[in-house]
Amino acid sequence: MAITVAGEATTTAAEPPPSNDVVPGYVDFKGRPSIRSKSGFWKSAFFIAGFEMAERFCYYGISSNLVNYLTGELGQSTAAAAANLNAWYGTAALSPIVGALVADTLLGRFRTIVFSSLLYILGLGFLTLSSLLNSMGSTSCNNDGNDSNTLCYPSQIQTIFFFFSMYLVAFAQGGHKPSLQAFGADQFDVEDDGENAAKSSFFNWWFWFSCLGIVLALSVVNYIEENLSWVVGFGIPSVVMLVSLILFCTGSLVYRFSTESMRRKGRHPFVRKFRVFLKQRETSGLESLDTALLPPSEPDNVEGAKEAKAMLRLVPIWCTSLGYSVVYAQPSTLFTKQAVTMDRRIGPSFEIPAASLMLCISLSIMLFVSIYDRVFVPIARSITKKASGITVFQRIGVGLVLSLLSIAIAAVVEARRLRTAREHGLADQPDAVIPMSVWWLAPQYTLSGISDVFGMVGLQEFFYDQVPSELKSTGLALYLSILGVGSLASSLLVSVIQKATSGDGGAGWFSDNLNRAHLDYFYWLLAGISALSLVGYVYSAKYYVYSGRAAH
Structure with missing residues (x-):
């Protein structure tokens, strides 16, 4: 008769007569018809968004500074670290496909969120243990003949355990991320005009809460990792994830659980x-x-035929968004390595962590989401007469253009950084601080953040709205897979280009000595790829036909 908390949901044997306060297609945590005034909408959506904020705090608390951990604590080269990180980022972004399939076809979204969160906590705990073991002792040391210059790195087993922990986190967030966002969007009844209009704002504010978690991670955890201890820096996210899971479960009283996934019982x-x-x-x-x-x-x-046709029509949009995703992979890897070489001082004694430049992205997103939702959309709505101000395709297109501009600016700034290094005789001193303020990187970070407000949020809304109703988690996983394939493509490009350009004793585009590298060439290459993707996207969007109520 009734469902369990996570059941998502079977129907009751005898349902009460419908009323204006009953939300059709939803039940509460006891399997009773969901009452509109007591459940869902913003009261539960913000609760779920808070869990997303905590998860992003944990994820970026460990991931944003990984390039420095790999090149420092693990002793990897810049090219190897960038390749390993892009492979990990790609896996983290592709794993939601598996997690979404589990959520949509086996466990339901709520159960998937809980189980993947437990796995997440386990991975974070292992990661903390790995960093603790690494700090206690290593078996691989290189001595150049001077005891003071002995370099020690973790053993192979310790390194394997570290990457095992990292990939456990990657797979865990794969089940967590699409299920949680789809569960949050489920709190809005698309058959109610007021709630359906609010759902577009939900995606904006969801992104805002995500970025708040990122800001807290970059400003607190990164500082602890670089100035106090990697063990403490990795341990804090473990505790935060555990506490946030407990709080999320206590909110079950106000959640709406969709009955749609069980509507065709026995028909996968x-x-x-x-x-x-x-x-x-x-x-x-x-x-x-x-x-x-x-x-x-x-x-x-x-x-079934119509739904299959709708899924196929997503493919061109998915493919033509890959140029955007390759650019999206750069701030947490190569942008961060650029920042390490530049003057990061604020005042006479304080030096900001290089990875904290990611704050420019998050802060610009938080600021512009507010402007977009409260200023831009009302103005655009008065002109276009559309509920969302501009169409989803227009929003994505603007994001792709801004992403292209951000990587072009990055190429120009990097060329200036290299020129400054040569002018001051620092080209062969990889550890020297170049007399060029790190704030030269702020425009590329900031523009990247603004592009995400348009492109990333637009893609989220598009892939949620345009998939069949029982595959909403899968739709969001398809959006995340764009970012995953982009990261893997970036990793492949780095490896292939470095091999091709470092032959005959050359330094290559990704030399460990960034003052002899040519990241500017790589950024111009990405700008060209982005331009081609943009042309393909415009063509694909022109002939795409919206389905359902998403045609706004």
């Missing part, structure tokens, strides 16, 4: 779509899906 959504594809394999084109030859007795024939 992916099995239905796969059978549609099999039946139309002898024909060609998207239109053939409308007449896929499933047995006429199947009630899901027409609906």
Whole structure:
């Protein structure tokens, strides 16, 4: 009759008569019809967004400074560290596909959030233990003949344990992130005009809360890691994640649990779509899906064909957003390495951590989300008469343009940094501080953040709205997979380019001595890739047909 807290949900044997205060298609944590005035909407959405803020604090608390941990504590080269990090970032962004499938087809979103959070806490605990073991002793040391210059790094087993811990976190957040965001969006009833209009704002403020967690991580945890202890810096996220999970579970009283995922009991959504594809394999084109030859007795024939067709139409948008995602991978890796070489002093004695420059991205996002939601959208709405001010495609397109501009600015600034190093005779001194303020990097960080307000939030809303109703977590996972493939593509580009440019004794574009490297060339290459992606995106968006109520 009733469901458990995470059940997402079976229907009750006898439901009360419908009323204006009952939310159709939703139940509470005891399986009773959800009451609009007592559940969902902003009261539960902000509660869930708070958990997202805590998760982003934990994720960025360990990830934003990893490039320095790898090149310092683990003794890896810049190229190796960048490749390892991009591979890890890519895995972290691709793993939500698996997590979303589990949420949409097996466990339900609430259970997936809880189980993945427990795995997350375990990974963070292992990571803290790994850094503790590394700080207690190492077995691999290089001595240049001077005892004071002995360099010791963790043993191979310790390094393997460290990466095991990191990938455990990557896979755990894969189940956590799409399920939590979809669960948050589920708190808004799309059949109610007021709640449906508020859902677009939800994606804006969701991003705002995410960035607040990032700001706290970059300003607190990074400072602790660089100036106090890596063990403490990794341990704090472990505690925060545990406490936030407990608080999230206490909010179950006001959550709405969707019954949609169980509407076709026994008919797996992916099995239905796969059978549609099999039946139309002898024909060609998207239109053939409308007449896929499933047995006429199947009630899901027409609906399954339409849903499969809708999923296929997402592919061009997904592909043409990859240029944006490759640029998105750079601030936490190569931008950070640039900052290490520059003058980071504030006042006579304080030096900001290089990774804290990521604050420029988060702060610009937090500021511009507020401006976008409270100023830009009302003005645009008065002009376009659209509820969201501009269409989702227009929003994404602006994000792609700004992303291209940010990487072009990065190329110009890097060329100036290299020129400054040569002019002051520092080209062959990789550890020297170049007399160029780190705030030269602020424009590329800031513009990158503003591009995310348009591009990233737009992609979130697009992939949530345009997938079938029982696959909302999967839709958000598809959006995250764009970032994952972009990170992996960036890693591949770094490896291939470094191998190609470091032959015959050359330093290569990604030399450990950044003063002899050519990150500016790499940034111009990414700008070219972004431009091509933008052209493809405009063409794809022009011929895309919105589905459902998303055509705003």
